[in-house]
Amino acid sequence: xxxxxxxxxxxxxxxxxxxxxxxxxxxxxxxxxxxxxxxxxxxxxxxxxxxxxxxxxxxxxxxxxxxxxxxxxxxxxxxxxxxxxxxxxxxxxxxxxxxxxxxxxxxxxxxxxxxxxxxxxxxxxxxxxxxxxxxxx
Numbered sequence: 001x002x003x004x005x006x007x008x009x010x011x012x013x014x015x016x017x018x019x020x021x022x023x024x025x026x027x028x029x030x031x032x033x034x035x036x037x038x039x040x041x042x043x044x045x046x047x048x049x050x051x052x053x054x055x056x057x058x059x060x061x062x063x064x065x066x067x068x069x070x071x072x073x074x075x076x077x078x079x080x081x082x083x084x085x086x087x088x089x090x091x092x093x094x095x096x097x098x099x100x101x102x103x104x105x106x107x108x109x110x111x112x113x114x115x116x117x118x119x120x121x122x123x124x125x126x127x128x129x130x131x132x133x134x135x136x137x
Contacts, residue, residue, distance in 0.1 A: 004064070005084060008071040009127060013054035016068060016127050020059060023100030023125075024086075029065065030058040047073070062086075076128075083122070083130035091135055094119040098133045101125045 009016045020026035035051040053070035066084075086101075088094035098111050104126035111121035111133065120134040 004067060005082075006067040006069070007079070007129060008069055008077060009054075010075050010077045011050070011053060011070050011073040012077065012127060013057060013068050013070040017054070017057060017059065019104075019126065020061065020066075023103065024061050024097060026066075027060040028057060029060050030056065032056050034070075079124075079128045079130060083132050085132045085134065088119070088133060088135050091119040094121075094133050094135050098123060101131050101133070 007016070017026070017028060017031075021028070032055045033052055034055045037055055050070070050073040053073050055069060057068045059066045059068060086097055088097055094111060098121050102123045102125075106124045107121070108124060108130075109120075109122040111119050114120045117134040117137060120132070122130065122132050124130050
């Protein structure tokens with residue numbers, strides 16, 4: 001069994017994809033816009049001006065696939081009550097990843113040594129997705 005995160009950006013998905021490509025080296029494995037949906041009744045659930053929005057995307061980040069969408073394009077995304085944990089190979093990589101995610105975001109806990117990691121920090125990226133970056137001991 002596998003659990004995969006599915007992030008709904010409510011209209012900012014392409015922007016998020018481009019950001020994660022730069023910040024994390026994400027690779028787009030699949031991308032479909034609403035206008036390309038093979039079942040027109042499903043794409044009819046959104047407004048005509050949203051036809052170029054992302055219906056579904058699959059991003060490879062490290063060894064994990066993260067799914068993303070614009071959903072119903074109804075407003076601001078809300079990522080409360082969940083964080084994505086990102087394991088870095090070393091402190092230099094943790095710094096690079098954390099800095100990338102913090103660009104335009106909000107640092108909640110700067111990277112620092114903890115009892116469980118030589119480098120751990122928390123950041124909400126520019127889309128409000130909460131991340132925990134750490135180096136395993």
